[in-house]
Amino acid sequence: MTQSAGLDLNLLVALDVLLEEQSVQGAARRLHLSEPAMSRALGRVRKALGDPVLVRAGRRMVPTPHALAVRAEVSAVVERARALFAPGRDADLRTVSRTFTILGHDAMAATHGPPLFARAAREAPGIRLRFLSESHVDAPFLRQGTADLEVGVIDSVAPEVHVETVYEDRILGVVRAGHPLLEGELTPERFAGAAGHLIVSRRGRQRGPIDDALAELGLERQVVGSVGTYPASLFVLRESGLIGLISQWGRPLADALGLVTFEIPLRLPTVGVGFAWHPRHDADPAHAWLRGCVRELMVSGPPDR
Secondary structure: OOEEOOEEOHHHHHHHHHHHHOOHHHHHHHHOOOHHHHHHHHHHHHHHHOOOOEEEEOOEEEEOHHHHHHHHHHHHHHHHHHHHHOOOOOOOHHHOOEEEEEEOOHHHHHHHHHHHHHHHHHHOOOEEEEEEOOOOOOOOHHHHOOOOEEEEOOOOOOOOOEEEEEEEEOEEEEEEOOOHHHOOOOOHHHHHHOOOEEEEOOOOOOOOHHHHHHHHOOOOOOEEEEEOOHHHHHHHHHOOOOEEEEEHHHHHHHHHOOEEEEOOOOOOOOEEEEEEEOHHHOOOHHHHHHHHHHHHHHHHOOOOO
């Protein structure tokens, strides 16, 4: 790149990669530079911004608040520059070197991660995928640039964020094999009266739509606690007599652990499952490829949806 207003625009590329890697060594490897050269680039970035950008925290480096604040805009400027100088939207993905961060709950990574990694290896070997678990607090991760794509139930987004709903999902009950609840007709009364229900909530909630549906029938279940993710809950259920929940598309995880899923005898709302992204990625061929991969995976599975 060239210089503008006395600022070498290559520093934006260096800053973008440094904030992705949070490591001088990792950034040097990505940009095919020596570590001393990358350290000098970091020094120039610090001088240009008037901010340390990355600071030592134990054995690793973490971005400063100012670096986090400008991260999304830096990424957007670099992406626009790449698009400007790219030969076109049909650029060879095999030559792209990027890291994409995907935000979603752990069940999504467990079910879609393997085929997505395999497809990236075949079609875009320079693209790396980084899965982040959902946080217990809501934050504008897409707007801030913390994540490039959010996958799952998109229930809270900034107004400018694009959302594509792929299908309507539903919730199933899940227990260990041989559980008494699996014998005989399952009624709302039997379901509610069974001792020990486990909730999945990233915020630690002890109540959900199941409880609302039971309350309409004058019923109440005994919730013994909650865990943050579906995969964690499945290991608890496998070693106990508790009753849990799993989304329809997460059912393969339960099957893999030898658990049994069942229809809940209640009228429950479905939830839209899809993905969301910030519009700054609209014209980015690599991001469009990622969206297409995720869309195809979600459309094709799970079986018997």
